[in-house]
Each structure stands twice: as C-alpha cells, then as structure tokens.
Amino acid sequence: MTASNTLAPGLNTGTPAGQAAAQAGARPRRPLLPWAAGPAWFLAALVTWRWPDADDFPDTNLLAALFAAIGLGLLATAALRRLSARAPWAIALGLGFTVWEVAQAKLLWLPRPFFGTPQDLLDVFLTDWKRLGDSLLHSLGLLAVGYGIGAVLGVAIGVGLGRSPRFRYWVRPLIRLVGPLPPVALLPLAFVLIPSGRLASEALLALAAGFPTTILTWSGVAAVDPAYYDVARTMGARNRFLVLRVALPAAMPQIFVGLFMGLGVSFATLVVAEMLGVKSGLGFYMQWAQGWAAYPNMYAALLVMSLMCTGLVSLLFKVRDRVLSWQKDGLKW
Known part of the structure; x- marks a missing residue:
C-alpha cells in the first residue's frame, strides 16, 4: 500500500499539501x-x-x-x-x-x-578510596584559594591597567618582569621566602591564575568604546559607575578567556607544588604511588585528577553562560 492510499480521498501527494500529509503520517525512524x-x-x-x-x-x-x-x-x-x-x-x-x-x-x-588491568584500577577505588578522597579535597582546597585570589587580583589589576595611566605606568613594568615567568620556576624561591609550604603553593597558584587574567582584563577594558563612557558621563555617572557598569560588562568576554587560561596553568602548577612542597593532595599521592611502584594507584589518581579538572572547566563554562547570557547567540567558544 502506498502513502497516497492512506491519505484522505482526493488529496494528491504531488501537491505540497499532499506531501505534508504524507510526511505527517510517516513514522519517524529510530536510530539503531x-x-x-x-x-x-x-x-x-x-x-x-x-x-x-x-x-x-x-x-x-x-x-x-x-x-x-x-x-x-x-x-x-x-x-x-x-x-x-x-x-x-x-x-x-x-x-x-x-x-x-x-x-x-x-x-x-x-x-x-x-x-595494570581494569581489576587493579577497580581494586584501588575499593580499598583506597578514603585516601583518594582526602587527597581530592586537599587539592580542591588548595586550588580554590590560590585560583580565587589570583582571579580576583587579576581582574582588579587589569581594570587598573586599562583605566588609569598612572597605575599603568608603575605596574606594567612589574607585570612584564614577573608575569611571563613560569610559576613552577619560582618554587625554590617561594619556599625560601614563605615558611609555610601551603602558603607558598597558594601564592604560586595565585600567580599562575593572575597573570593571564590580568592581561586579558586589561585588553578587554582598553578596548571598550570611549563613546560608552561619554554617554554615561553625560547622564551623571561617576568613575565607580564607569568601572562597574560600563568597563567590566563590556570586557567580560575577554575576562572569561583569561579565567580559562589561568585555570589551565593553575592545574599544572598545582600538581608540581603538591609533589614538591605540600604533603597532601593528588600530586603528593601520585608521587607516593610512584615511590612504592603502586602504578594502579597512580593511574587512579590521574583519573580522579582528570575528572576534577573537567568538572571545574565545565562549571566555569556554566558560569560564563549565565553571566554572558545577554550575548549567548554570539558565543563561539
């Protein structure tokens, strides 16, 4: 029986109305x-x-x-x-x-x-889940403090560089001198200057997150159309309003690029800092596993670390989509 026989009498499948009726009567194919x-x-x-x-x-x-x-x-x-x-x-x-x-x-x-085998990996999660969970919590705590401080300082310094010529005159040379240095290269100096290994690691994480956030925030604020400031000033806006309601919203896409870059650098710095200066965390757990030739434990720590990093990046994407909902149709990354 053809599709035309199932249609109402007098309706021809050659016409647009007949084709629409035939498509409506056909069952959709379910993918296998x-x-x-x-x-x-x-x-x-x-x-x-x-x-x-x-x-x-x-x-x-x-x-x-x-x-x-x-x-x-x-x-x-x-x-x-x-x-x-x-x-x-x-x-x-x-x-x-x-x-x-x-x-x-x-x-x-x-x-x-x-x-190892899949059985070895499963055995690690069944027998050593407490130590893995404790290491995960320590890593998250260290990353949250260091990355959070670096992100806040990076946005603040970037706004100052983009808005104040005097601030830019004094701070830009320091940014060019210290910012490009890999945070890992500063590990020995940080552990000498800062007596606490945890505080030194948090400072390095703040530096890792702060430099790209500063540069991208500076770029975003400097690229704001001056006409926006002129319009706000004609309506009686003060400098605080110009920063919070004009400069920051316009630079927000660039700021999130810096936050993503800082998060990636912070992950790398976190592992090295935990291996060398902090006696806890996933990096320390991996070093302990390698020392005892417990390679399944090391692979389990790598898997947990990968899930942690993926989850944090996905969370940052959610925050970006929420904050930049006004330009959702224009987001391409």
Whole structure:
C-alpha cells in the first residue's frame, strides 16, 4: 500500500499539501546506534567473566557485574531516547574496556606492574578510596584559594591597567618582569621566602591564575568604546559607575578567556607544588604511588585528577553562560 492510499480521498501527494500529509503520517525512524551501546558493555562483561585470567587478579566477578550493570543502564537510556548524542562514545568505551581486559588481564601483553588491568584500577577505588578522597579535597582546597585570589587580583589589576595611566605606568613594568615567568620556576624561591609550604603553593597558584587574567582584563577594558563612557558621563555617572557598569560588562568576554587560561596553568602548577612542597593532595599521592611502584594507584589518581579538572572547566563554562547570557547567540567558544 502506498502513502497516497492512506491519505484522505482526493488529496494528491504531488501537491505540497499532499506531501505534508504524507510526511505527517510517516513514522519517524529510530536510530539503531544507541541500542548498540548496551551490548558493547555486555561483551566486556562476558569476556571478563568467562575468559580465565592470566594471573590471580582481584574483583574479576565484581568488575564483570559492573560492566553488565552499565550495559543495562545504557539500554534503559536508549529506550528513553536520551543516548543519541553520546552513543558513539558509550560504544567506544565499552569496546575499549574489552580490548584492555583481553590484552592485559587475559593475555598479559604489557609488562607488569607498569601496566595494570581494569581489576587493579577497580581494586584501588575499593580499598583506597578514603585516601583518594582526602587527597581530592586537599587539592580542591588548595586550588580554590590560590585560583580565587589570583582571579580576583587579576581582574582588579587589569581594570587598573586599562583605566588609569598612572597605575599603568608603575605596574606594567612589574607585570612584564614577573608575569611571563613560569610559576613552577619560582618554587625554590617561594619556599625560601614563605615558611609555610601551603602558603607558598597558594601564592604560586595565585600567580599562575593572575597573570593571564590580568592581561586579558586589561585588553578587554582598553578596548571598550570611549563613546560608552561619554554617554554615561553625560547622564551623571561617576568613575565607580564607569568601572562597574560600563568597563567590566563590556570586557567580560575577554575576562572569561583569561579565567580559562589561568585555570589551565593553575592545574599544572598545582600538581608540581603538591609533589614538591605540600604533603597532601593528588600530586603528593601520585608521587607516593610512584615511590612504592603502586602504578594502579597512580593511574587512579590521574583519573580522579582528570575528572576534577573537567568538572571545574565545565562549571566555569556554566558560569560564563549565565553571566554572558545577554550575548549567548554570539558565543563561539
């Protein structure tokens, strides 16, 4: 039976009205790719459970059950039609864990202990989650203080450089002298001048976040159209209003670019500072794991660090979208 037979009598599919009715009566095709994500993880579960391990690895059955649970969750998500955009990644991850399991847990293709198995990684999270969680909290606390101070000072100094010629005369040479230096290169000097290792690390993080924020804020404020200030002055605006209600909103896109750059530099500085000067945090945990040849613990710390950095960047994107909602259609990054 053709589509024209299902339409109302006298309606021709060759006309625009007939074509619209035919499209309305046709059932939309459901993509099949989301339904392949669950079987990919079921394959990982089956290989983990039924293929004998090459060595006595912990938690093999638990890992297989975890893979199967993820597969069931993906099937349920596909049934709710909420997996279309993420389906390729879900399939790739399931197949990737299958390859990793076969190559290392079943065949031992890579030398141990430098390369672990999925079972080793799961065992670290099950047995050492308290130390990992404590390290994560210490890293977040150190990063929040250092990055927060650097961001606030960077915006304030950038506004001063963009608005005040006298301030720019005295501060710009210092920015050019100290700002381009890698914060990691100042570690020995910071630990000598500042007696507390934590305070020294926070100062270096503030420097890492402050320099790009200062430069981009300065650039954004200096690029504001002078006509905006003239219009505000004719309406009786004072200097404080010009800064808070004219300069800062107009420079906000540039400020967020500086905040993103500062956050990236702060991540790198955080790890080095924790390895050399702070006896806590994910960087210290990684150094401890490497010293004891506990490479699965080191990989677990890397995974937690990656999730932490990704989460903070995503949070900053949310803040940017909220603050810059007035130009949402123009955001391209």
